[in-house]
Amino acid sequence: MLNRSSHFKTAFASLVVIVSSLTVIGCAKKVSPVAGSEGLAQGGQSSSQSAASDSASPQDGSDRKMGSSGRSEDMASSGGSGISKSGNNMASSGSGSGMTTPGATSFSKNVYFDFDAWKIRSDAKDILTENARWLVANSRAKIQIEGHGDARGTSEYNLALGERRARSTKRYLANLGVSPSRISFISFGEEKNICSEQVEPCFQKNRRAHFIVK
Amino acid sequence: MFRRRGFMFIFVLLAGAVINSADINAAEQDEAEVFMKMQRRGFSKIPVMIMPFQSTPENKEEVSIVENVLRSDLKRSHFFELIETRDIGLSVDSNETPSMAMKTKALKAGVQAILWAKLESQENGWMLESYAYETANGDQVVGVKIFGGMNKLRHLAHRFSDKLALHFTGEKGVAQTKITYISDLSGKKEVYIMDYDGANKFRFTRDNSIAISPRWSPDREKISYTSYRNGNPNLYILDLKTGSKNEIASYPGLNFSASWSPAGDRLAFATTKDGNAEIYLVHGDGTGLKRLTFNSADDLSPTWSPTGKQIAFTSDRGGGPQIYIMDVDGANVNRLTFDGSYNTSPTWSPKGDWIAYACRNKDRRLKICADRADGTQSIAITESGRWDDESPSWAQNGRELVFSSNRLGKSQIFSIHLDGTHMRKLTSNPANNTSPSWSLR
Numbered sequence: 001m002l003n004r005s006s007h008f009k010t011a012f013a014s015l016v017v018i019v020s021s022l023t024v025i026g027c028a029k030k031v032s033p034v035a036g037s038e039g040l041a042q043g044g045q046s047s048s049q050s051a052a053s054d055s056a057s058p059q060d061g062s063d064r065k066m067g068s069s070g071r072s073e074d075m076a077s078s079g080g081s082g083i084s085k086s087g088n089n090m091a092s093s094g095s096g097s098g099m100t101t102p103g104a105t106s107f108s109k110n111v112y113f114d115f116d117a118w119k120i121r122s123d124a125k126d127i128l129t130e131n132a133r134w135l136v137a138n139s140r141a142k143i144q145i146e147g148h149g150d151a152r153g154t155s156e157y158n159l160a161l162g163e164r165r166a167r168s169t170k171r172y173l174a175n176l177g178v179s180p181s182r183i184s185f186i187s188f189g190e191e192k193n194i195c196s197e198q199v200e201p202c203f204q205k206n207r208r209a210h211f212i213v214k
Numbered sequence: 215m216f217r218r219r220g221f222m223f224i225f226v227l228l229a230g231a232v233i234n235s236a237d238i239n240a241a242e243q244d245e246a247e248v249f250m251k252m253q254r255r256g257f258s259k260i261p262v263m264i265m266p267f268q269s270t271p272e273n274k275e276e277v278s279i280v281e282n283v284l285r286s287d288l289k290r291s292h293f294f295e296l297i298e299t300r301d302i303g304l305s306v307d308s309n310e311t312p313s314m315a316m317k318t319k320a321l322k323a324g325v326q327a328i329l330w331a332k333l334e335s336q337e338n339g340w341m342l343e344s345y346a347y348e349t350a351n352g353d354q355v356v357g358v359k360i361f362g363g364m365n366k367l368r369h370l371a372h373r374f375s376d377k378l379a380l381h382f383t384g385e386k387g388v389a390q391t392k393i394t395y396i397s398d399l400s401g402k403k404e405v406y407i408m409d410y411d412g413a414n415k416f417r418f419t420r421d422n423s424i425a426i427s428p429r430w431s432p433d434r435e436k437i438s439y440t441s442y443r444n445g446n447p448n449l450y451i452l453d454l455k456t457g458s459k460n461e462i463a464s465y466p467g468l469n470f471s472a473s474w475s476p477a478g479d480r481l482a483f484a485t486t487k488d489g490n491a492e493i494y495l496v497h498g499d500g501t502g503l504k505r506l507t508f509n510s511a512d513d514l515s516p517t518w519s520p521t522g523k524q525i526a527f528t529s530d531r532g533g534g535p536q537i538y539i540m541d542v543d544g545a546n547v548n549r550l551t552f553d554g555s556y557n558t559s560p561t562w563s564p565k566g567d568w569i570a571y572a573c574r575n576k577d578r579r580l581k582i583c584a585d586r587a588d589g590t591q592s593i594a595i596t597e598s599g600r601w602d603d604e605s606p607s608w609a610q611n612g613r614e615l616v617f618s619s620n621r622l623g624k625s626q627i628f629s630i631h632l633d634g635t636h637m638r639k640l641t642s643n644p645a646n647n648t649s650p651s652w653s654l655r
Contacts, residue, residue: 115578116534116556151620154558154572154580154604155649156427156471157528157535159447160484160491160512163468167489186446187468187486191403191424198600198620 105134111169113207116153118164120172128169131211132176145169145185146210148192150203155190162187169209259295260382262288262346263325265316266299268309268332277333280342280371284329286411287375287389290638292613292631293382297325311345314352321349327382331374339363342370346378356381368413388609392653393616394418394428394437395627399645405439405452410609410652412627412640418452430653431474436498437651438462438472438481449483451498462500471515475522482506482516482525493527495542506544517562517569518542519587526550526560526569526587537571539587550585553592559605562587564654565612568632570595572604580604582617584632595634603628607652616640616650 108131111124120128135141147166149158166185174180195202264285269277288294299306302323304316312328320328331344339362346356358377362370372389379387391410396403400417405428408415419425421443428439437452449463449472463469467486474481479498484491488505491512495504507513511531518525526539534555540547551557556574563569566587573583573594580602582595596603601621608615609629614636616629622639625646630637641647 152574152578152580152602153556154515156484156515157512157558159426159468159470160486160514163486164490164512188424188442189426191426 105130105137107131107134107211107213110208110210112204113165113209115150115203115207116161118161118168120168124169125172128172129176132173132178135173135178135182142182142184142214144212144214145183146192146212147185147187147189148206148208148210149190150206151190151193151196151198152203153190159187159189159191162189165207165209260293260327261295261297261325262327262329262378263297263299263302263320264288265306265312265328265330267330273333273335276340276367279367280331280333280374283368283371283411284331284375287372287387288378290411290629290636291375291379291387291389292636293379297323312347317347317349317352325349327355329374329378333370336361339366340370342374344374344377346381368409372409385611388611388614388652391610391655392430392434393607393627393640393650394430394653395618395641395647395650396425396428397641397643397645397647399643399647405437406647407437408640410629412638415641418454427471427649427651429472429474429651432476432478432654434653434655438474438483440468440470440472449481460500462498463494463496463503473516473518473525475518476520477522482518482527484512484514484516493525493544506540506542508544513538515559517560519562520564520566526562528558528560528571537569537585539569550587550589551592553583557583561606561608561615563608563612564610567612570606570608570615572606582606582615582630595630595632596637597634605649607650609652610654616652618648618650 108127111127112121113119113124114121135143145166147162147164147169149161149165153161163185166187170180170183170185173183190206193206195205264281267277267281285296288296302320302325304319306316312330317328326349328347328349329345330347331342334341334343342360342362344356344358344360345354347353348355356377358374360370360373369390375389376387379385379389388410392407393410394405394407397406397417402422403424403426404417404421405419405425406415406417418437419441421441423441423443426440426447428437430437435454437454438449439452440447440449444461444464446464446466447468447470448461449469451460451462452458453460462481463483463485465485465487468491469483469485472481472483480495480502481498482493482495484493490510491514492505492509493507493513493516495506496502506525507527507529509529509531511529513527513529513531515528516525517527523542524539525542526537528535529538530536532549535558536549537551537557537560538547538549550569551571551573554573554575558572560569560571568584569587570582570584572580574580575598577598579598579600581598582603583593584595585592595615596617596619599621601619603617603619603621606615606617614629614631616627618625618627624644625648626639627641627647627650628637628639
């Protein structure tokens with residue numbers, strides 16, 4: 001356990017070093033999103049690997065895309081005291097998890113939902129099973145589940161829908177043996193969408209439960 | 215059905231005889247509480263003409279601002295038809311009060327009233343001496359001195375416009391009302407306030423977080439909204455006078471979709487503290503929490519009837535979200551909407567007759583619809599298209615609404631008349647502007 005947490009720290013520290021050194025080099029404006037997406041790329045890869053196992057799922061492609069660029073925008077623009085902190089956590093723990101358990105279990109950042117629905121889809125079940133395995137193996141890790149919706153609903157109803165998605169995701173993990181006390185959740189409705197185009201692939205990216213390892 | 219000419223004209227003549235607002239000495243004794251029960255059948259617009267206001271080389275620019283704002287107010291009001299002096303070949307000396315000859319000529323051209331004003335600079339601002347004359351007999355029917363600070367030029371015109379609306383229709387104008395909304399112009403979603411016509415936009419919060427659903431208190435002194443500023447989405451009340459910010463609901467989960475009672479003493483809101491969204495009442499200081507809904511479905515987005523006796527809200531207890539109405543104690547729940555599978559965000563007209571909401575069509579796009587509160591009629595206010603219209607909020611006159619729409623790309627705020635006409639865009643910056651709430655005064 002101690003080892004692991006020090007790995008976490010090392011990973012985070014190296015990320016910080018990358019970010020700050022690049023900043024010093026001088027392309028300050030573009031640096032942090034780029035560094036952010038590098039950090040995320042590891043997490044993104046691992047999640048698309050796990051998603052690749054059920055190849056036909058539409059979210060497979062969107063997941064991969066998100067790892068490359070979409071999320072870095074989200075991080076760059078995410079802010080507010082509480083919110084930006086969780087954004088940073090996401091980056092550090094993402095790379096951390098990849099390093100601590102290479103090849104064994106991986107922890108995906110997102111599961112996706114159907115339009116207007118909060119039922120756990122079959123592709124999401126595979127991901128959650130894998131995530132639950134990772135959580136059992138990393139018994140000190142706590143997670144927060146963010147529930148999100150696409151922009152086609154109304155903002156207030158989407159907040160309620162986002163919370164239902166987060167709650168059903170939590171319930172599914174708990175049924176797989178993860179202690180509910182390790183799982184908190186929050187709904188952002190359509191307030192923190194990572195994709196703003198008016199097309200289904202984009203809507204799908206937004207209809208998600210997003211995990212943050214604390 | 216929305217067009218029956220003549221009715222309004224007759225009523226205006228009657229109202230004119232009853233309401234005496236011609237006393238310039240009573241200038242600052244503002245709006246008498248004269249509400250006429252306006253029928254919705256439509257009316258002929260009242261033809262009015264703005265005579266060029268008196269100006270000097272020193273205040274020419276300011277006079278022109280006031281004139282233009284008044285012109286725009288009257289056009290927006292739906293009550294008036296503007297006839298320009300050049301249209302009827304009238305050459306005027308703006309420094310004279312309108313002469314009898316001018317009134318006669320205007321009358322022949324179909325003008326019912328001539329509007330004219332003088333702008334005088336005062337020690338700390340402006341005084342607009344503003345008049346309306348009936349052309350039929352030359353009488354001065356409105357005469358009012360309106361005072362305002364240096365930066366209140368637009369406000370002077372708004373007050374003149376509201377005076378005219380009150381005199382000619384018996385109904386309070388909306389030109390002095392405000393709209394609060396959310397904009398991400400700064401990069402974060404903050405609470406903004408603007409005039410009813412989109413002028414004087416300014417940011418009110420600096421939470422640096424996510425702000426949601428700002429709502430005016432009935433007296434326009436406070437705004438409730440939800441913010442993630444402390445991590446959890448909690449409900450806050452901003453006091454515009456003192457600038458204070460009080461957290462009134464911070465239960466685990468969502469604390470959101472608040473709505474002020476007509477008396478302003480309580481708010482209805484939804485919280486998910488019980489495992490799903492339920493509607494509660496709470497006093498403005500966060501005390502007196504009272505649960506109204508008991509249902510495993512989500513109940514949210516409450517809106518009060520103007521009598522304060524009923525609350526309409528969104529619930530998905532029947533499957534998809536629909537609009538329901540209950541008594542203010544939670545009893546007698548009735549479903550209002552049946553068309554379509556997704557009807558949300560109800561807002562009860564300040565006149566009580568309509569409930570507007572966001573309705574989703576078969577292409578999964580939102581538009582603005584309205585049902586009579588008694589369920590006898592259902593109409594679509596905005597047209598369908600490849601965009602979403604949502605978050606309707608009524609003007610105090612019950613004739614117009616604001617809503618947000620992404621029909622031009624980013625979400626912007628529009629106003630529209632209940633009959634679907636007079637749509638105007640009120641915001642146009644490169645940000646997303648959403649969730650408007652129109653003040654009741």
